[in-house]
Amino acid sequence: MKTLVILAHPNIDVSRVNRRWKEELEQYETDITIHEIYQAYPDWNIDVSREQKLLEAYDHIILQFPLYWYSYPPLLKKWFDDVFTYGWAYGSSGNKLRGKKLSLAMSIGDKKENYTPEGSVSFTVDEVIAPFKASIKHVGAIALPYFAVFGASFQATDEEINQSAQDYIRYIRKYQKNAGSISV
Numbered sequence: 001m002k003t004l005v006i007l008a009h010p011n012i013d014v015s016r017v018n019r020r021w022k023e024e025l026e027q028y029e030t031d032i033t034i035h036e037i038y039q040a041y042p043d044w045n046i047d048v049s050r051e052q053k054l055l056e057a058y059d060h061i062i063l064q065f066p067l068y069w070y071s072y073p074p075l076l077k078k079w080f081d082d083v084f085t086y087g088w089a090y091g092s093s094g095n096k097l098r099g100k101k102l103s104l105a106m107s108i109g110d111k112k113e114n115y116t117p118e119g120s121v122s123f124t125v126d127e128v129i130a131p132f133k134a135s136i137k138h139v140g141a142i143a144l145p146y147f148a149v150f151g152a153s154f155q156a157t158d159e160e161i162n163q164s165a166q167d168y169i170r171y172i173r174k175y176q177k178n179a180g181s182i183s184v
């Protein structure tokens with residue numbers, strides 16, 4: 001099973017986590033494809049048909065991004081709005097994403113312990129990503145457990161980021177191996 005990574009980082013050149021993850025993914029280009037939407041669409045003029053054809057060609061799709069204001073960077077929101085169209089993604093004849101496995105891979109600035117009901121954020125990551133899970137359900141796809149690294153703003157050391165890059169590949173391999181037998 002091949003994996004498509006939709007990478008949305010507005011400033012990848014100054015990124016620590018997403019840039020390191022991208023370098024790691026690039027070593028596995030035979031079965032992992034990276035599509036960087038901020039690079040592909042500097043003018044934000046998304047080629048909807050190109051994006052839809054790309055998505056149709058993969059069974060496992062990962063949306064990779066830094067968490068910004070408990071949400072996605074804005075071009076990824078536009079990408080959803082433009083690409084997940086009626087008649088293609090949903091509606092009586094819109095079934096192109098049905099049964100595909102979708103994941104989020106996020107770098108999260110704050111510490112893990114703050115993403116609890118008692119922590120400073122007050123919400124778990126699963127609660128924060130509820131709109132994503134609802135969207136995935138709406139188009140009949142399968143939301144896999146998310147992959148994340150916490151403390152991505154300041155606390156994470158280079159060693160931890162390197163380790164997270166290895167863990168990210170292991171995460172992808174796990175779901176490539178389990179193709180067809182996921183229940184979430």
Ligand SMILES: Cc1cc2nc3c(=O)[nH]c(=O)nc-3n(C[C@H](O)[C@H](O)[C@H](O)COP(=O)(O)O)c2cc1C
Nearest residue numbers: 015016017018066067068069070107108109110152
């Ligand atoms: C505009 C903006 C909004 C952010 N919002 C959040 C947030 O809501 N929660 C959080 O934990 N971190 C937040 N952060 C921190 C980012 O998640 C962090 O900088 C990023 O994950 C680091 O990844 P990178 O090294 O690939 O850029 C925000 C950062 C920016 C620039």
